[in-house]
Amino acid sequence: MLRDIFSKRRKYATITNPSSSTSTEKKEIPEGLMVKCNQCGAISYTKELEKNLKVCSSCGYHFSMNAFERIIATLDDGHFFEYDSEMISVDPLSFPDYPEKVEKDREKTGLNEAVLTGEGTIFGYPVVLGVMDSRFRMGSMGSVVGEKIYLAIEKAMAKKYPFILFSASGGARMQEGVLSLMQMAKTSAALARMSEQKGLFISIMTNPTTGGVSASFASLGDYNLAEPGALIGFAGRRIIEQTIRQELPKDFQTAEFLLQHGQLDMVVNRKEMKNVLGKILSIHSDRGDE
Structure with missing residues (x-):
């Protein structure tokens, strides 16, 4: 009973x-x-x-894949040494209910923020890896997300490792206002320094990559890749149509549309992504066994 x-x-x-x-x-x-x-x-x-x-x-x-699944699919044996895991968001603008919503996302996702950064290997090549997770505040870029990506870029430069970033984001985080927008400049400046030092940055845009993320670090790769069908763009389709008073193509802001118009280097099936990354890394490697 x-x-x-x-x-x-x-x-x-x-x-x-x-x-x-x-x-x-x-x-x-x-x-x-x-x-x-x-x-x-x-x-x-x-x-x-x-x-x-x-x-x-x-x-x-x-x-969609979460950050943990992406790491397992990308790195050798899923081995990952995480950076800056203790960093968490604060509430700089005293935005209503923001701390409570962040805490709920921590409980739901098992993450402290919308991006994981760290290092591992791909076919034996060491890399610094960043993976955004759209389950956490829609992958929005707040101060901590920007800082973690910035620090990962700095670590890649110090170690002379390639930097690979999987983007999945709705854009800048509105609850942090201008502080979130500042992350666009900070990460872009760090990538400019990395470029000056001849470092390698591979950007991979997944569904969705929009707003301030698409307008900053996600589009600044030495190689800009994307998964099939990924939504990539800055403003929303309806806003653009209302502004220019024209109907946009049905495939507008898809990875395939951007590839056709020269904004991407490749659209890569997820099952081939690791192999493609391995080939790119081998091209840029000093390792003599290739």
Whole structure:
């Protein structure tokens, strides 16, 4: 009796069977067991999708990845030495509910901020790596995000390692006002110094990379790469259309559109990203075994 009262009830999701001739045939499936593709509607087992690096096997749609998944997919054996893990945001403008929202994101994501920085290796080549996570305040760039990226650039210069950054952001963090906008100049200036020292910066834009992030460090790579279908741009589509009073192409602000118009060097499938990074690193390496 007590077991019946306190036992946890499994949540179920109702999914229409796509092979059925009628749309009324549905199946009750435990929630989280399967995922529906946002692009083609195909149903995949969650575990199989994760094995496929969260790329739909039917249409190639790239689901979002969190920072931990990205690190495991990119670095050798997922080995990662994190930098500046203790840095956390404060509330410089006393913005209503901001501290509470940040704390909820910490609990939800297991992160202290919207970016992880550190070092590891890719096919044996040492790199400094930054990975933004859109689950934390939509990957917005506040003072801590800017500072962590700035310090990672400084570390890459000191160690003479390439710097690789995966961007995923809605832009500057409104709750920190001009302090967040200042991070655009700070990170861009650090990358300019890195360029003067002949350092290598590889920027990889994922879905979405927008606002002040796209207008600063995300677009300043020696190599600017992106994942297929990624939304990349500064202002929103509707704002631009209202301003110029013209209808924009359907694929406007997609990675493919930017590649076609010369703003990207490559659009790279996630499953090929590590190999492409390895080739770029080998080109710029002094290692004599290539």
